[in-house]
Amino acid sequence: MTEVTTGIGWNLNDWGRAYRNGADARGLLLSTRNAIAADELDANGLPRRGSAWIALASEEQLTKQISYLESLKASAEEEGTVLPLYGVPFAVKDNIDAADFHTTAACPEYAYEPDDDAFVVQLLRKAGAIVMGKTNLDQFATGLVGTRSPYGAVNNAFNPEYISGGSSSGSATAVAKGQVAFALGTDTAGSGRVPAGFNHIVGLKATVGAISASGVVPACRSLDCVSVFALNSRDAERIYEIAAQFDPADGYARSRTMVRNERIQTLGVPADAPWFGDDVQKAAYEKACEQAVDAGFELKTIDFTPLFELASLLYQGPWVAERYAAVGEFLKQDLPGINPVVKNIIAGGVDGTAVDAFKAEYRRKDLVRQIQSIFKTVDALFxxxxxxxxxxxxxxxxxxxxxxxxxxxTNFVNLADLCALSLPAHMRTDGLPFGITVIAPGWHELALTNFAGQWQSHLGLAEAPVMLGKKDDASVVVAVVGAHLTGMPLNHQLTSRHATLLEQTLTANKYQLYALANTVPPKPGLVRLNEEDLKCGKVAGNQLIVELWRLDQAAFGSFVEEIPQPLGIGTLELEDGRLVKGFICEPEAVASATNISHLGGWRAYISSLNA
Known part of the structure; x- marks a missing residue:
C-alpha cells in the first residue's frame, strides 16, 4: 500500500492513479481535508476572511461519506462495474444542496439543511465522488465579482488585490488552489466562466437544462445552469458526461440532443471589442487571437451588436423579476446578513409589468434568430x-x-441557448491570468472540449490525459496503433469521419506488436499477453505508442465495418490503467508475423524499413 499523502493539486487522473497504486481512500481524503483546513480555517475551525469555503467537511462528515463509498465499491465489485470518480473530492457551491451540509446561498439567515442532495450532487456521489465542503459565492448568485458575501470577498488565487470573479468564486478558487479536483458552480449570467478566467482554470457552462438544477436555489430559474470547474478540459468533459443526465423532476431539464462531434475551425471575433480602459487585457486578447491563427484556426470578424443587445436584457429587462420570484420576499426583511447591493438589484424585479415581460421576450426571440445566422458563418465565437x-x-x-x-x-449565452467553455490562455504581461471563452450552439459541448485540447496543446498548457469510464452514446474513444496513426495511409478513415485526435500515449506493459505478413498497406497486429505468463516471467510485455481518437457513435460503427481480419476492435489497457477501445489481432495471425515490440511503436518500424 502506498504511503498516505495529500491530493492537493491533483486532477482526476492523479486521483485515479493513486488508488490504482494502492492508496487508502480514508487516509488520503482525511489528510487532504486536514491540509485544506490548515490553510483555510482559523483557530476556531471557521473559514478565514477571503477563504473559498463557507463550510469545510468535518472529519465526521468525511468519515460518513467514506463509509458510503466503501459500500458503493463493494456493490460495484459484485456487479462487475466501476466507479469512475472513486474517492475524488469535489466542492459544491453553497446554493446547491448537499445532504448533511447547510445551504446558505451566502446568507446566514437564509440557511437550511436539505433532506437530500441536489440531483447533480447525487449523480456525482453515486459515481464515487466525495463532497469536501460548500463554497462561498456572491449572495444568491447575484454578481460576477466574488465580493458580495457576508462571509467575505473571496481572494483571487493569484493576487488578493484583484477580484476572484463570481458568483462561483469559492468553487473556482478551490480548484485553482488544487484543493479539490473539480467543483460545481452555477451560471446564469457568467458565474461559471468569469471566475474560471480570473483564476486560470477551466469553466464549462453546458446547454441550459443539460445538467439538472433540482436542488439549486434559483437565480433565474428559466436560465440557471449548474457549471463545472476543473483543472483541465478533459476532466470537465468527464464530469459533464456523468452529470448531464435527464431529471424528470426538473421542469427545465432537457434530454441531451445527439450532435455530431463536429470540429471547430472558424472562430468569430468581435469587430469592436470594449475594454473599459484595461489595455493589458486588450493586448492579451490580441495575442490569443494570433496564437489561434498560429494553431491553424481561421478568425472571422463578426458584428456582435445583437449579442450585446441580448446581454443587456438580462439585467435591464424583466428577467430580474425571476430573481425576485426566488428570494425577493426574503430580502425585504431587514437582516444583517443581507448584502445591500444584492438587495437593491433584486428589488428592481418588481418594477416591470407583464407587458414589459412579453415585449422583452419578443425582442429576445428576434435577436436569437439573428444570432443563429451568425453560426452559419462560424463554428464558434472566440x-x-x-x-x-x-x-x-x-x-x-x-x-x-x-x-x-x-x-x-457572458450575459447573452443562456438567453441565446448556447454553451460555452472558459479556458486558460497565456498570462498577462502583469503576471495575472488571462482567459478566453469559446461559445457554440447548444449541445456542442464535445466540440468545445475537443477545441480545448488543440488550444492547450498548441500553447503548451498542462492537459491531463482523458479520464475514461463508461461513455455515453454520443462518442467513442478508440486507440490506434498502426496504419491509422496521423500521417499513415489509413488515417483518412478517421479524419473523413470528423474524428478528433485527443492525445498520444502508451499501452500498459502487457502487449507485443507484430508486423503482419502480406498486408496492404502494411499493418501491425497488437496482442495482449497472458497475465500468468507475465507474472511468472515467461514472457516480457512492452509499452507501445498509440494515439487516442474520438468518433461519434455512428461514425465508430461504420469505422469498425472497414476493419479486415485478422484485426478487430477490443478493449485496450493504457499505461495509467484506463480502458479504451482499441485494435487487437487474432493470435493465429502472428505465427507468420515479425515481432517488432522492441521498437516501441509502428512509426519506428516504418522508419526502419525506409532506412
Whole structure:
C-alpha cells in the first residue's frame, strides 16, 4: 500500500492513479481535508476572511461519506462495474444542496439543511465522488465579482488585490488552489466562466437544462445552469458526461440532443471589442487571437451588436423579476446578513409589468434568430472571458458598473441557448491570468472540449490525459496503433469521419506488436499477453505508442465495418490503467508475423524499413 499523502493539486487522473497504486481512500481524503483546513480555517475551525469555503467537511462528515463509498465499491465489485470518480473530492457551491451540509446561498439567515442532495450532487456521489465542503459565492448568485458575501470577498488565487470573479468564486478558487479536483458552480449570467478566467482554470457552462438544477436555489430559474470547474478540459468533459443526465423532476431539464462531434475551425471575433480602459487585457486578447491563427484556426470578424443587445436584457429587462420570484420576499426583511447591493438589484424585479415581460421576450426571440445566422458563418465565437480584470478597489468604487462590464461576453449565452467553455490562455504581461471563452450552439459541448485540447496543446498548457469510464452514446474513444496513426495511409478513415485526435500515449506493459505478413498497406497486429505468463516471467510485455481518437457513435460503427481480419476492435489497457477501445489481432495471425515490440511503436518500424 502506498504511503498516505495529500491530493492537493491533483486532477482526476492523479486521483485515479493513486488508488490504482494502492492508496487508502480514508487516509488520503482525511489528510487532504486536514491540509485544506490548515490553510483555510482559523483557530476556531471557521473559514478565514477571503477563504473559498463557507463550510469545510468535518472529519465526521468525511468519515460518513467514506463509509458510503466503501459500500458503493463493494456493490460495484459484485456487479462487475466501476466507479469512475472513486474517492475524488469535489466542492459544491453553497446554493446547491448537499445532504448533511447547510445551504446558505451566502446568507446566514437564509440557511437550511436539505433532506437530500441536489440531483447533480447525487449523480456525482453515486459515481464515487466525495463532497469536501460548500463554497462561498456572491449572495444568491447575484454578481460576477466574488465580493458580495457576508462571509467575505473571496481572494483571487493569484493576487488578493484583484477580484476572484463570481458568483462561483469559492468553487473556482478551490480548484485553482488544487484543493479539490473539480467543483460545481452555477451560471446564469457568467458565474461559471468569469471566475474560471480570473483564476486560470477551466469553466464549462453546458446547454441550459443539460445538467439538472433540482436542488439549486434559483437565480433565474428559466436560465440557471449548474457549471463545472476543473483543472483541465478533459476532466470537465468527464464530469459533464456523468452529470448531464435527464431529471424528470426538473421542469427545465432537457434530454441531451445527439450532435455530431463536429470540429471547430472558424472562430468569430468581435469587430469592436470594449475594454473599459484595461489595455493589458486588450493586448492579451490580441495575442490569443494570433496564437489561434498560429494553431491553424481561421478568425472571422463578426458584428456582435445583437449579442450585446441580448446581454443587456438580462439585467435591464424583466428577467430580474425571476430573481425576485426566488428570494425577493426574503430580502425585504431587514437582516444583517443581507448584502445591500444584492438587495437593491433584486428589488428592481418588481418594477416591470407583464407587458414589459412579453415585449422583452419578443425582442429576445428576434435577436436569437439573428444570432443563429451568425453560426452559419462560424463554428464558434472566440472572446475574452471578461473584458477587464478589476481590482477589489475598482469594485468598491463602482460595484454595479464594474459587475455589468464583466458580463459583456457572458450575459447573452443562456438567453441565446448556447454553451460555452472558459479556458486558460497565456498570462498577462502583469503576471495575472488571462482567459478566453469559446461559445457554440447548444449541445456542442464535445466540440468545445475537443477545441480545448488543440488550444492547450498548441500553447503548451498542462492537459491531463482523458479520464475514461463508461461513455455515453454520443462518442467513442478508440486507440490506434498502426496504419491509422496521423500521417499513415489509413488515417483518412478517421479524419473523413470528423474524428478528433485527443492525445498520444502508451499501452500498459502487457502487449507485443507484430508486423503482419502480406498486408496492404502494411499493418501491425497488437496482442495482449497472458497475465500468468507475465507474472511468472515467461514472457516480457512492452509499452507501445498509440494515439487516442474520438468518433461519434455512428461514425465508430461504420469505422469498425472497414476493419479486415485478422484485426478487430477490443478493449485496450493504457499505461495509467484506463480502458479504451482499441485494435487487437487474432493470435493465429502472428505465427507468420515479425515481432517488432522492441521498437516501441509502428512509426519506428516504418522508419526502419525506409532506412
Amino acid at each position: 472572446v475574452p472571458t471578461a473584458p477587464r480584470f478589476p481590482t477589489m478597489a475598482d469594485v468598491d468604487a463602482a460595484p454595479v458598473e464594474v459587475n455589468s462590464q464583466l458580463g459583456t461576453y
